[in-house]
Amino acid sequence: MNLPFRAPPASCNDIPVLRERGQREVFCGLTGIVWLHRKIQDAFFLVVGSRTCAHLIQSAAGVMIFAEPRFATAIIDERDLAGLSEIDAELDRVVNRLLERRPDIKMLFLVGSCPSEVIKLDLKRAAARLSQIHSPKVRVLNYSGSGIETTFTQGEDACLAALVPFSPLPANGYVPPLLVAGALSDVAEDQFRRIFAEMGLTDVGFLPARSAAAMPAIAPGTKYLLAQPFLNDTARALEERGAVHIPAPFPLGAEGTTAWFKAAADAFDIPEAKLRAATEAGHIRARLAMEPHRAMLEGKRIFFFPDSQLEIPLARFVAQELGMEPVEVGTPYLQRAHLAQEIGQLPAGTVVSEGQDVEKQLDRCRAAKPDLVVCGLGLANPLEAEGFTTKWSIELVFTPIHGYEQAGDLARLFSRPMDRRTRLGG
């Protein structure tokens, strides 16, 4: 079997990293609620914030807002600001009303926002107090999704890091062998579970689980794989519980997915033949599914604006598996520890940029004239109007892209805008 992942270079210093500060055209961590609430089916996310926060989630959630969603905003008003002493009572009242309306809720997240952080509202204490009041029916947790502290997918990191201390400790000294951290689409999670089982790993926990009661057990010695690149704080929390990281690239595309399972196989001394039996068919299917897209994308130059921290693994994917040429790969934060293997696979000459000064980055993008630009929705139509072909990046977070069976779909996300431009006459 073809396992072309090279060992990471001794240091990543040969990859130039451009660090910038200026206007950042990114979402805040509150946006994570939009997919997290679909994943944890009995959790409710209550943002304590302003009308802006409510408006943001509404704009990001689009049509989902109407389906009796499991998220809401407790809007701070001027009376709350005037009488900060009574804000606890106000919050209790709002939470009571909410839980009366939704008796099916088992887990409630109080999600901090910029306004609640700036006025130093102690949501951690509020969560502990409310947890006592509503125990054992509802567990109340807290994390911050504020823009001043988190960028887009970091909201998921903060949420999962808050979940880790509440994951059960197994009894009788049992050590659950493997944990996968990072919200995956249900379909990808099920596929991964089947492949692990074929490799002989039957007890694999996924964080987050689909319900509050099913959160995976973690014990000192539990090994964990990251399914997403943005889980810095979650990894730290897992390590505080004694879990041990399995360094791996991320399971995107045929090569990425195989390398990810190989890292697990190596960690558990699973023989090569068994790994191959579990993954080979998927690997071949994935390569087959990517073939037509590779034909369309090979040799094309691609520019990534920072958004989700998925940019480096995605740049690795499009370069290695689709033959594209990354010009600049922007990321809001560069977590070197988790991305070492991915950065090592980027072609020489790729510029990696961390942070953003959007005007200067747009100037660089215009000067580089890439064939495809990956960017947020605030930039996509304006760049299209300037003649660029764009792929809007949020879709890469909302769509199932992990694993073998989704590799073709992931490739299609990049090829479709190019295809469309060709069909409409260039």
Add this chain to the structure above:
Amino acid sequence: MQLTLWTYEGPPHIGAMRIATAMDGLHYVLHAPQGDTYADLLFTMIERRNARPPVTYTTFQARDLGGDTAELFKTAAADAYERFKPQAMIVGASCTAELIQDDPGGLAKALALPVPVIPLELPSYQKKENWGASETFYQIVRALCVPRRDAAANPRSCNILGPTALGFRHRDDLAEISRLLERMGVTINVVAPLDATPDDIRRIPEASFNVVLYPETAETAGRWLERNCKQPMTSIVPIGVSATRDFIAQVASLAGLDADAADKAGASRLPWYSRSVDSTYLTGKRVFIFGDATHALAAARIAREELGFEVVGLGTYSREFARPVREAAARLGLEALITDDYLEVEAKVAELQPELVLGTQMERHIAKKLGFPCAVISAPVHVQDFPARYSPQMGFEGANVIFDSWVHPLMMGLEEHLLHMFRGDFEFNDKAAASHLGAGATKPAEPAPPPPGPTQGGWAAEAEKELQKIPFFVRGKARRNTERFAAERGIALITIETLYDAKAHYSR
């Protein structure tokens, strides 16, 4: 603290963005945390704008808070001026920056930029989007217009005030009303804020009167111009045929034109369509109306006077304009629903059981959930209500558009007649499979016949059977009405008699 799932309006700085994005040559520097740039996509996606809104955000982060966020603001403002070279700038704070109390106005002033810098005070924890738009436009007009003492040279010249970015049908309303005014012989001096530059704003006082299309965004500025530039303004919003005629009369009187000029303005097909026999079935259709105050008031008048509907509910989320809505509702014998809580609106719709809902995007979903026909008449709206085709709400073409868009969700008269005639037909009822599925389609299994004697909910078996003879699309309403009728009279068992008593009662 208010528990909110859905908000009809964004925060006030979104209103300010709607003004800045509408204009040319104006730049907005907004002191705001990282993440507030989400607002850009409202303009680039919902309105499909082909350029980024002219807004620079400071996007401060937690690590900046310990340091000098004021310095960050100054740098951002200076850089924005250098890059965009606007004719004027507006500066302000979003909700979080309001809490950290840097003073954008003072800081920008200290930069001594060579263009006017207009500070905005938008209290995020009290006010909302429309107020923010109105206040921003007013501050821009106040800062740039020099009060005038003399009369304008051309008594027939006017300004059109109010259209903004992200406004519901503002693009086409403006085209429709501009054409109408020009046909009347009125000259348009400046349109603002849409496509106006700060230099255009300075020319506003040259006209002799103002046409205020959207009171939500332009009434405050209009009143200031009335006081300071001797420019009277229109008070009638030309949505609907009657309102358009009244508007024309008002403009004619402000411009010193006679009735002949007004006659040139045009005509609508709505009056004839509404009189044609196919529209007879519209008579007395029970309609619920909710939206911003301007569109809700206009819709209520059209519904009653021009389409012959019965308005059974009227409300708005615009608290600033609650009074005229309350008065209009009172004239209809109703109590206005003034709320920004969509759950209250949903409860009201469920209670009233209207035959048509006219509202915003949110009412569209409420109506979908409850199974009522619906048309959108007001912001907030989604991308499909920024259509490619010409579709104004104002003027005579606007009335045509309104007739079509309100009547389509209802069944056309002939269709309704046929459904009644063949309601017992074996292949024309709710259990018959759709005909386009062809011979392969299987019919769903027949439900088990109701057991003899009283059934659940107090229905006698024969009454339940009779109920099934009522066309499926009104059966739910008949069931609810009958049950309410029975409950109000303490009737334990609903018989065929009760069913028809209730029918007689509710058809009065």
